[in-house]
Amino acid sequence: MKKNWPLWEVFVRSKNGLEHRHFGSLHAADAEMALENARDVYTRRNEGVSIWVVESKHITASNPENNGELFEPAQDKVYRHPTFYTLPDEVKHM
């Protein structure tokens, strides 16, 4: 194909109650075809119960070059994690 179809990002919910997660990307001419392609490419081994697709160009991504200013300041702020509380024994799964 000389001219590729646009790129789409695929999000799949693997079970009811769980959130949609990014599974990968694929090419398709429009949204309907993207859904069908996603079904064939990403859910053929029973991976999902729901699919979202969004054209990749609609996603605004952070620039890796800015990682220093964006993410490093959070590294030494352990007090932002709720790890300084004593949990009662009855509370599980925290």
Added chain:
Amino acid sequence: MMKNENLIQYIYGIADNALILGQRLSELCGHGPSLETDIAITNMALDLLGQTRSYYQYVAQLSGEGKTEDDIAFLRTERQYKNVLLVEQPNRHFGYVITRQFLFDMFHLLLLQNLQNSKDEMLAAIAKKGIKEVSYHQRFSLDWMKRLGDGTPESHNKVQEAVNDLWKFTDELFHMTEDDRIAFEAGVGVDVASFKTLYLQKVSDILTEATLTVPEIKWFQKGGKQGIHSEHMGYLLADLQYMQRAYPDMKW
């Protein structure tokens, strides 16, 4: 009165369509026009081969001669395959692949929807399971018919060419063989002739929506259901049967 042999022949008339179309689609594995359509077509091939296995396992059990599903798939001669001519037609180009699929899917779904009410519990169960798979096949091929027909002038012409070429094989889908009639009268089989009008109406509607012309021809090709196949069938079987013919009883 239906004998075992009538039932077996009746099942071949349904199962061989799935095997031969599955084989045709398998030829495209790794050759699809895009990664996505390649996987979609291979998925359909696997669905059809899965259905074939269910039917053939049942035939093996009915025939009671110690036969296996593999013997039935690989060791029959050309005349013993009872698939319709439509499904053995070669891939040529993507327009043919989609048109052949569309013309067959529209029939296949109607067939299974009727077969799920069969008095034969095994056939009813196989049909029920197949309906979901075939509904998706139809959704895929129908969608592509509209895309190609209502797409560019080139895609329109190519898919119209395929429709014109393959149309002569549609009438055979609704022919009733002697075994079909016996199975129908026993409450096991489906009267395919009963939904011919519905089929033609549905297919014509889709073709019109896809801006394609419904061919008007008076003469239709037939023979597959009697085991009299087109010149393409021998080559297809040579591919399909090569391993078992060259290395009898070989196992993976």
